[in-house]
Amino acid sequence: MIIKKLSFDNFRNLEAGEIYPDSGINVIYGNNAQGKTNLLEALWLFTGGHSFRGNKDKELPRLIDGVNSLYCKLSADFYSFKREQNAEIIIKDGKKTCSLNGIGNKSAAYLVGKICAVIFSPEHLDLIKEGPSKRRAFIDAAICQIKPSYASILSKYNRVVTQRNALIKELFKNPYLSDTLDIWNERMASLGSDIINERLKYIEALKPYVKDIYSGMSSEKEKLDLDYICSFNTKNDGDIYTSFRKALDEAYKSDVNQGFSTVGPHRDDLALFIDNKSVRSFGSQGQQRSCVLSLKLSEAKMLEKSVGEAPIILLDDVMSELDNKRQDYLLNHLTDKQVFITCCSPETVNLLKKGKTFYMENGEVIKKDL
Ligand SMILES: Nc1ncnc2c1ncn2[C@@H]1O[C@H](COP(=O)(O)OP(=O)(O)O)[C@@H](O)[C@H]1O
């Protein structure tokens, strides 16, 4: 998948302009608050999702003297699935619509699957720094992209957990209701084991990519490993369903005492180790960043394998805290796909061997020669 041309009109601080990206690496550099992330956000919107910044659509059109312009347009010419295509996004009166190859007035979701992208922004470091829910969300979102039916299993499971939790709270006061718990345990074990099996399958397939990319980033000096951590014992019994069903029965007392369901995929985690030490507890800033990058780039590999097209890679502000060798890896070794990297320092740009560079100042993009 290659973006050949991106035009923007009144998108955030980008007034009106266009860029013709390289089919490989594109570096967008400039001082803070000039519009570099805005440009990546514009590209990301073509994936059909919401802004990765969590903003509302009506905040996207350019503010002029503090007032939102009424109209904002993005257009992308891209090559994908062996043909030249065009997509447009228009935000008018706070409402976002899109069109694909001239067929217009669709909701943004119409673009899902037409342009695929993987984004890394500094907030994604939460994936390492924060608790297990961020890591579960990463795995779940990645699986949903390649298997949309997984989303419905997840939402059914979450509903069952909510209902079981309500019953658990009730049981504290009325233990005679415990017979009804069996039905919820059964549903939870059935849906929950499907979730765990999908996650295990995904992690197993992801693992070789993550290890390989991390090894490349660290010039083969460090070894990254990852493991899915189940919240219950899976060693003794046959399959996940049987172990989970048993674990739910065994957790009865602690569930009632704590007032919620203490075991299940909603409590699982993904553990990451560099040279056998937990990245979360012991990793340096640069190692944690490299680790998240390896996960994201591997997610892109998985997407490519499933869709048959390499997604575009958007790397926002990744370079700080990475040494020259790691920067060199990102700039010069991701050659088989289209990458957009933003950074502040012109020195970083000098490391680029092949690709295009764009200088961003006050919402204006200026192409610079290498
Ligand atoms: N709707 C908008 N209209 C005009 N300017 C905006 C809008 N949204 C954000 N901005 C401006 O864009 C700038 C931030 O751009 P950003 O892409 O985050 O910068 P950076 O180059 O540091 O990545 C800020 O100055 C912000 O005020």
Ligand SMILES: [Mg+2]
């Ligand atoms: Mg930025």
